[in-house]
Amino acid sequence: MSFDNAYEGLTAEHDDARWAYGSGFHDEMSTVDREIPSTVDRADLAAYALMLGDDALILSQRTAEWCSNGPELEEDVALANIALDLLGQARLLLTRAGEVEGAGRDEDRLAYFRDEIDFRNVRLVEQDNGDFAQTIARLLLFSSARLALFVRLSASADPVLAAVAAKGVKELAYHRDHAAQWTVRLGDGTEESHRRMQAGLDRVWPYLEELFTAHPVEQRLAAAGVAVDPGELRAEVDAVLDQVLTAATLTRPDVAPMATVSGRAGRDGVHSRPMGYLLAELQHIARSQPDAVW
Amino acid sequence: MTAMAPSTVDYARQVAEQVLDPELPVLTLAELGVLRAVELAGDTVLVTITPTYSGCPALDEMRADLRKGLREAGFAHVEVRTVLSPAWTTDWISEDGRRKLTEHGIAPPRRIGPRLAGPVPLRLDPPSAVVPCPRCGSRDTVELSRFSSTACKALRSCSACAEPFEHVKEI
Numbered sequence: 001m002s003f004d005n006a007y008e009g010l011t012a013e014h015d016d017a018r019w020a021y022g023s024g025f026h027d028e029m030s031t032v033d034r035e036i037p038s039t040v041d042r043a044d045l046a047a048y049a050l051m052l053g054d055d056a057l058i059l060s061q062r063t064a065e066w067c068s069n070g071p072e073l074e075e076d077v078a079l080a081n082i083a084l085d086l087l088g089q090a091r092l093l094l095t096r097a098g099e100v101e102g103a104g105r106d107e108d109r110l111a112y113f114r115d116e117i118d119f120r121n122v123r124l125v126e127q128d129n130g131d132f133a134q135t136i137a138r139l140l141l142f143s144s145a146r147l148a149l150f151v152r153l154s155a156s157a158d159p160v161l162a163a164v165a166a167k168g169v170k171e172l173a174y175h176r177d178h179a180a181q182w183t184v185r186l187g188d189g190t191e192e193s194h195r196r197m198q199a200g201l202d203r204v205w206p207y208l209e210e211l212f213t214a215h216p217v218e219q220r221l222a223a224a225g226v227a228v229d230p231g232e233l234r235a236e237v238d239a240v241l242d243q244v245l246t247a248a249t250l251t252r253p254d255v256a257p258m259a260t261v262s263g264r265a266g267r268d269g270v271h272s273r274p275m276g277y278l279l280a281e282l283q284h285i286a287r288s289q290p291d292a293v294w
Numbered sequence: 295m296t297a298m299a300p301s302t303v304d305y306a307r308q309v310a311e312q313v314l315d316p317e318l319p320v321l322t323l324a325e326l327g328v329l330r331a332v333e334l335a336g337d338t339v340l341v342t343i344t345p346t347y348s349g350c351p352a353l354d355e356m357r358a359d360l361r362k363g364l365r366e367a368g369f370a371h372v373e374v375r376t377v378l379s380p381a382w383t384t385d386w387i388s389e390d391g392r393r394k395l396t397e398h399g400i401a402p403p404r405r406i407g408p409r410l411a412g413p414v415p416l417r418l419d420p421p422s423a424v425v426p427c428p429r430c431g432s433r434d435t436v437e438l439s440r441f442s443s444t445a446c447k448a449l450r451s452c453s454a455c456a457e458p459f460e461h462v463k464e465i
Contacts, residue, residue: 074449078441085445088349092378147414163379167348169414170381170465177417178440184418240416247418 036100037157040226045158046101047120047217048227050110051267052161053093054121057111058275059142060086061282062129071132078178082139085171089164096160112286116276117269123258124207126266126275133186133193134200140179141204144240145211147172148233157225180244187248194249201245202253209257212237215267306339307332309367316355317444318462320398323356327386330377338371339364344382347445347465384446384464396428401435401450401461425461427452435459 036042063083070076094107124142129135150172153165186197212234214222221227245252264270286292310332311324323329323343331342341360345353357374364372384403387395392402404423424433432454440463442449448463 074439074441077443078439081441081445084349084351085347086349088345088347092348151413159379163381164348167345167378167381169409170383171347173414174440174463174465176414180416180418236413243416244418 035159037224037226039224040158041220041224042100042102044217044221045226046097048221049093049097049100049161051120051215051217053090053097053110054119055125055142055146056086056093057090058119058121058278059125059138060084060090061278062125062127063135063139065129066135075132079135082175082178085168085175089168089171092160092164096164108286112283113290116271116279119269119271119275119279120267121271122207122210122266123272123275124204124210126271126278127204127207128274130200130203131196133196134203136179136182136186137197137200138204139175140183140241140244141208141211143172143176143179144237145208145230145233147176148236148240149228149230152228152232156227161226176240180240183244183250184248187245187250197248198250201250202255205253206255206258210265210267213265213267217267303332303334303339305367306334306364306369309364309369310339310341310360313356313359313363316352316359317446318395318400320394320400321387321391323360325388325391325394327384327388327391328356328382338373339369341372341374342377343374344377344380346382350445352444382465384462387462395462399428399459400447401425401428401459403462403464406464425450427455427457428459429457430455437461 036045060083063079063086066079067076067083070079090111091107094110098105098107098110124138127138147169150165150168154162154169156162156165183197183201186193188194189197212230214229214231218227218229222229242252258265261270310329311322313323313329315321315323315326315328318326326346328343328346329341330344331340333340333342341364343353343356343360353376360374361372383406385405385407387403395402404425425435425437426433427435430452432452434453435450436453437448437450438458439449441447442460446462446465447460449458450461451458
């Protein structure tokens with residue numbers, strides 16, 4: 001059978017399965033092997049899934065702020081597409097985190113009802129968008145590191161992380177190419193675009209180091225074959241960034257890494273000033289109407 | 295369609311294979327390659343699908359449309375499951391699906407084969423591969439944006455007939 005109108009099902013079906021928030025929707029991975037390898041510490045695995053999920057969730061939220069504000073329609077659409085991919089990755093990872101934690105928290109609970117100190121994303125992703133060049137600079141750093149990470153994570157001993165990563169590799173390759181091509185276009189463009197692309201890179205570069213800094217959870221899980229030690233990514237990511245910067249006639253910023261609080265940073269819930277504002281916007285509807293469904 | 299006596303898993307499969315993709319309604323879910331399995335467990339039809347992209351918003355519509363189609367065909371119990379692995383690839387779009395896309399003005403994806411091991415190579419230039427215009431057949435087309443109205447498509451323009459068109463990008 002078939003429908004004359006593909007969206008007929010919208011009105012014909014009255015269950016809530018298709019709505020994300022407030023639906024109890026959590027069967028995304030129902031046929032992925034969800035067994036947790038016996039050698040893996042559940043708390044660590046939940047924490048790790050949360051780190052990777054929060055990185056994607058927060059950058060998705062930031063990137064989506066460009067929606068209707070892009071410098072041109074095509075770019076508006078492109079950034080919305082990238083935000084959507086990241087949101088998809090976030091949903092799968094937060095669902096996994098909640099499932100492994102075993103305390104009954106689903107993706108919505110984790111996204112909307114945690115406070116700032118409980119978020120585990122790196123600080124790079126929460127920074128304000130700045131201008132378009134700065135947004136592109138951030139995407140270049142993030143997608144380069146995450147692509148290198150997900151290629152390795154595709155072989156994780158955790159079947160869910162492996163599946164999410166293998167899928168994400170295809171998406172992140174497009175994100176990185178997009179950011180890299182814009183970096184070259186702006187860097188090797190006019191005097192003004194060059195200046196702003198360099199300024200954007202200078203602004204986000206201090207947060208690069210955090211992407212390569214292993215948290216104890218990552219170190220333990222890497223030893224168990226579940227996670228990737230992000231320090232291993234540095235050489236590969238550096239080579240990619242150098243290739244882009246050279247083509248773009250830009251200079252690798254010579255800046256000190258952003259300070260930590262006694263070694264603690266985003267992965268420990270130590271965030272920067274923009275994070276609270278971001279969460280206020282992300283969470284306020286869900287928190288104002290905690291029982292809402294639609 | 296009137297409900298027939300559902301007897302076999304083959305019939306359930308036939309019904310499921312006819313359900314259209316919500317975002318590319320010229321294709322069925324089978325032609326798109328997202329329908330991975332249709333099985334019968336007792337009196338429940340188990341349908342397995344896979345998302346095209348992690349955040350594909352059409353996934354929940356697919357579930358709803360599959361349940362509706364199968365129920366209307368007489369299957370009272372339907373369960374739609376999602377599987378992430380192996381990840382969907384545009385190589386799974388069938389020959390019929392590719393032909394239908396072209397007929398509807400959407401350039402089908404090229405075949406890319408399995409991903410090679412190791413780091414993903416960086417692409418600083420737009421892909422050099424030729425994507426013929428689905429309207430006039432000209433090979434003189436350019437990529438305007440790698441992202442289009444849905445996550446799975448890129449936007450191109452034909453230099454011969456001057457029409458823009460969409461291209462299901464390879465993943």
